[in-house]
Amino acid sequence: MLEKLSSGLRDALRKITKAGYIDKKILDELAKDIHRTLLAGDVDMVLAQKLTKTIEERALKEKPPKGLTPKEHVIKIVYDELVKLVGKKSEIMMKPGKIMFIGLYGSGKTTSIGKISKYYQKRGLRPALIGCDIHRPAAMDQLSQLASQIHVPCHAPKGLKDPNEILKTGLEKFKKYDIIIIDASGRSALDKDLAKELKKLAEFAKPDEVLLTIPADLGQAAGEQAQGFKELVGITGIFLTKMDGTARGGGAITSCAITEAPIKFIGTGEKLDAMEVFDPDRFISRLIGFGDIQGLIEKAKEADIKKETVEKIATGKFTMNEFFDQLKSMQKMGSLKSVMGMVPGLPAKLPKDFDASKQEGKMKKWSYMIQSMTKKEKEDPQIIDASRVKRIAKGSGTTEAEVRELLKSYQQMKKMLKMFSGKRGMMSKLAKRFKGFKL
Numbered sequence: 001m002l003e004k005l006s007s008g009l010r011d012a013l014r015k016i017t018k019a020g021y022i023d024k025k026i027l028d029e030l031a032k033d034i035h036r037t038l039l040a041g042d043v044d045m046v047l048a049q050k051l052t053k054t055i056e057e058r059a060l061k062e063k064p065p066k067g068l069t070p071k072e073h074v075i076k077i078v079y080d081e082l083v084k085l086v087g088k089k090s091e092i093m094m095k096p097g098k099i100m101f102i103g104l105y106g107s108g109k110t111t112s113i114g115k116i117s118k119y120y121q122k123r124g125l126r127p128a129l130i131g132c133d134i135h136r137p138a139a140m141d142q143l144s145q146l147a148s149q150i151h152v153p154c155h156a157p158k159g160l161k162d163p164n165e166i167l168k169t170g171l172e173k174f175k176k177y178d179i180i181i182i183d184a185s186g187r188s189a190l191d192k193d194l195a196k197e198l199k200k201l202a203e204f205a206k207p208d209e210v211l212l213t214i215p216a217d218l219g220q221a222a223g224e225q226a227q228g229f230k231e232l233v234g235i236t237g238i239f240l241t242k243m244d245g246t247a248r249g250g251g252a253i254t255s256c257a258i259t260e261a262p263i264k265f266i267g268t269g270e271k272l273d274a275m276e277v278f279d280p281d282r283f284i285s286r287l288i289g290f291g292d293i294q295g296l297i298e299k300a301k302e303a304d305i306k307k308e309t310v311e312k313i314a315t316g317k318f319t320m321n322e323f324f325d326q327l328k329s330m331q332k333m334g335s336l337k338s339v340m341g342m343v344p345g346l347p348a349k350l351p352k353d354f355d356a357s358k359q360e361g362k363m364k365k366w367s368y369m370i371q372s373m374t375k376k377e378k379e380d381p382q383i384i385d386a387s388r389v390k391r392i393a394k395g396s397g398t399t400e401a402e403v404r405e406l407l408k409s410y411q412q413m414k415k416m417l418k419m420f421s422g423k424r425g426m427m428s429k430l431a432k433r434f435k436g437f438k439l
Helices: 003-018 024-040 045-061 070-085 109-122 139-149 163-173 192-205 216-233 249-258 280-287 293-302 307-315 320-325 327-332 336-340 356-361 363-371 375-379 386-396 400-418 426-434
Strands: 097-102 127-131 179-183 209-215 237-241 263-267 275-277
Touching (some): 003 024, 003 280, 024 045, 045 070, 070 280, 097 192, 109 127, 109 139, 109 179, 109 237, 109 275, 127 139, 192 216, 209 249, 216 237, 216 249, 237 249, 320 375, 363 386, 363 400
Parallel strands (some): 127 179
Antiparallel strands (some): 263 275
8 A cells, every 4th residue: 555655755764763863954855755755646746845844844943852862753743744644533433323425436335335334243233235326237236246245234126216215215124223324326427416316315314424435546636526525415534445556545645634524444455354444643654664553453353363462473473383373363354465564664565575465375275284294393494394394295285395485485474574573673663662652
């Protein structure tokens, strides 16, 4: 997610951590680097200029608070201003109510409905879906199929052409459910007919939340859409989709922030679990390499992973035993790539020879190989020589090359995790020190 923006910001901050001392020349370079990186991330030019000017002025005028060095103070200023840039944290509805989803064609509205349904399911609330998109071909079928996939009841009749009539019947049908999610009609553009229909539906439904889905690849144009829909039906939040496959997410996030339309969720992949609650502090923390240990702990709780295991993963102190015990649970946490992004100090990009998606696909074979290892081999894979590789391959029904590949992947992951373990890594130390401050 936003790899170029993340890499640029980390590189800029790394110069500060390596500098012998802080002077105007260093701060000028920092401001230029951040300005250039923000423009490359599709952030509005005026916004980027204003932000870098504020950072430079604050760094020159402010004295470091007690407990922070001048370098750490500069990095904290950058952090603070970036958090302000992407908007305020918005509350998520966690009580029974109605949510109306709106958005244009191709925005990812139906998939987002599936994601948020799973989100509420995991938190013990019972969602139900009502399909009111009477215009898009196969919209009702798509919603019904999605509902069936996640075991959620759905009212999406094909014969009716009055969305208000469909809604009335659906609300009566699902009055015992906690979260009623309404899929409103979309269009290729926000025209008068759509505006009239959405206003009428919103007046009838009286939703507690109106969520607008916007694809992140729109970049700065996302702000125009957010403003248009906000004026039309008073949206309470934005679900930003396609954040995983675009470099323009920075522009989309900041342009929505300008309109004061709060981003509540971001879609980080195609799978129904690939969704996050948008938290500006944690988002920026991950972006600049501070990680998101809180997010990692939350994902671990959902996957029933013990806290001790998370701590071992986050410090690189895990053997092949933990690796095996948590393989399936780790998969529930999401992609390895997204999990690694939550760990302080890891690079914005994984090494070229570490293909996380391929590793995930091989986990089943890995488990067979690890089961074929002795207790000593699991505790210390370094002792596995050629003869042991041959025995493990034979016992697991795999090839020697596949066993060596497992050992290589294990070592690669351990090596990466060591980059942020213990006292190593300036960014990790800074992340820990900032915990005591209200960022």
